[in-house]
Amino acid sequence: MDYERFFSADVPSFLRSPVREIFRKVDLQAICSFAGGYPAAVTFPTDQIPGLAAAVLEKYGTRALQYGATQGVPELRAAIAARYGVPVSQVQITTSSQQGIDVCSRVFLDPGDIVLAQSPVYLGALQSFRAYRARVDAVGEHNATSSIKFIYVIPDFNNPTGKTLTLEERKEIVALARELDILIVEDSPYRELRYSGETLPTLRELAPERTLHLGSFSKIFAPGFRLGWIIGPEPLLEQIYVCKQCLDLCPPVLDQYMACEFLTSGALDANLVNTIAEYKRRRDLMLDLLEKYMPAGTSWTHPDGGLFLWLTLPESIDTVALYDEALSAGVAYVAGSFFYPDGSHRNTMRLNFSFIEESKMEPGIKILVAVLAKALTNK
């Protein structure tokens, strides 16, 4: 049967995640992977999970297993509202922060609309925007036009670059959004993972009237729960709520109560101290290794937090072309050009330092450097 003709007009714009495609084919545990954005398993409160489940059923009974409110269970909404100092009415729980991006795309974007974004841009966001046939333009390289719907920004420890916006840059984003009179979608999954430097205000704090702030439990609890939240103005959340009825009726309920219990008991903050210490050590080791081994003409970002850093190699290097060879040699990364809508910047790569065990970091970097050295010699 020819199935092609059944597909909607959006489908040809669907973009496969090259990262997910890697995961489909490769056992990440068997190689030195700097590829995914996976948290370290040692940061998960694994031993606490059965106890959390028991505590939740003790406290909420069968409510924890029944359908829940589309906005999220009231207790978790209240806990998020309290943590971030906003009214409960401004909190929508989402089934993952990725769903937050998707629902914003669905509620705001029409084919041909423009999203302004940092360049390079998070792949999952690029996928969502493209799937609604919107165009992604780099902030600063855009023409002011009425079809710009929002600016998408990861202000803290950006995926893929690891960079953090200064206060001045945050104010510029807000000024631009106000000048163009558009919304801001602030994607903030890493904000609580800061290893150095000072915490700066969120874009939502600077422009609450037009910002949808997306949060995530994936990096402060565990990604297997697929829970996030949106904080934003009620009139926007109201349409997101109606849309979410279609998406999945409500977020997973037992998971929400477990996240709520983990958060309100103080266990989340206690665990976060260890997570931050763990990742800070991995970041520092990674920076030391790059300093020690990387060939001349290579530069990289020095992130104050998050999971990633960004490597810029000599112009002659093509990280897409080198990828299979690197994988065969036992190391994985994500080619930087995947994060550019136009596929440019083929001499860059994203390196993740959260997932890989510390003992595999030096061997992994050495393999990577050998692959790069060979490519440089051949030029």
Added chain:
Amino acid sequence: MDYERFFSADVPSFLRSPVREIFRKVDLQAICSFAGGYPAAVTFPTDQIPGLAAAVLEKYGTRALQYGATQGVPELRAAIAARYGVPVSQVQITTSSQQGIDVCSRVFLDPGDIVLAQSPVYLGALQSFRAYRARVDAVGEHNATSSIKFIYVIPDFNNPTGKTLTLEERKEIVALARELDILIVEDSPYRELRYSGETLPTLRELAPERTLHLGSFSKIFAPGFRLGWIIGPEPLLEQIYVCKQCLDLCPPVLDQYMACEFLTSGALDANLVNTIAEYKRRRDLMLDLLEKYMPAGTSWTHPDGGLFLWLTLPESIDTVALYDEALSAGVAYVAGSFFYPDGSHRNTMRLNFSFIEESKMEPGIKILVAVLAKALTNK
């Protein structure tokens, strides 16, 4: 601020669920509710949940808390494949059966497309189709046209009517789909809840080449887990997989492993025996009460399974107009006209018999009958 101008062209087609709006305002425990499609809390394996969580962490370790494959964790896909006798490659796990409907809408529907459906039609499906600006036409009242993308059917214990398609009717649906050369979306959340009569083949079994079969754990495990599945041809699942990357990356992982453990250990089937016995008793009681109390000129369906039956009242009754009065009197139902795209059939209602405690059934029906009797007298 004026937020309206930010919304996409789809947003005006978003349809709020009147059912979810009821839940937003009314404490269902405090009244006699025949409204929602909630399973009975007594059917949940509540006591087994902490043990399931512990068993899963014992067996799978931190994998149960990490990001998972977009298609679903391999173990659960294999368990579903084995249960329904299909290859694993034809199974996609979804974050709720509602997501299954949404992703099919997203992958197949363009504005102006037509979905053929039984009339009346499940509200959550109607919401999804409308949100993509597709039109819903009743099977049998359609004109053959190339913009018909699929037939949406709940063959077993339909929501809202409780009706089950005969084998002959199933064959007619399949013949129509083949004649029009369109897909079939078979929504099958209630199939395992049969209280009488013979199990008939699924539409997928009759037309595997063109059917997407949507299953759900909500009625055989617990809806708080938000887990479902799609069984269908690989070329269709492949695009659904790419789409799902944008939606939420992957279904909740711990929940998937818990569902898998519940299923493969045999606990699901053991629990299902009790669930079926419980619901059969409630259905029988409901039918007895309707027989005993309903005024002349009222008829209702006699479902062989599922959660609902459908009441047709004398023409003079308007169940939408009566709704607030009924609620004030302490009883909730869903007006039948909500399940018709054109809002017709205002003398019908959907009654759910799974959620309400048995002790509240007779008082609830008596309140409902009193409200109806008053309305009939006033005419």
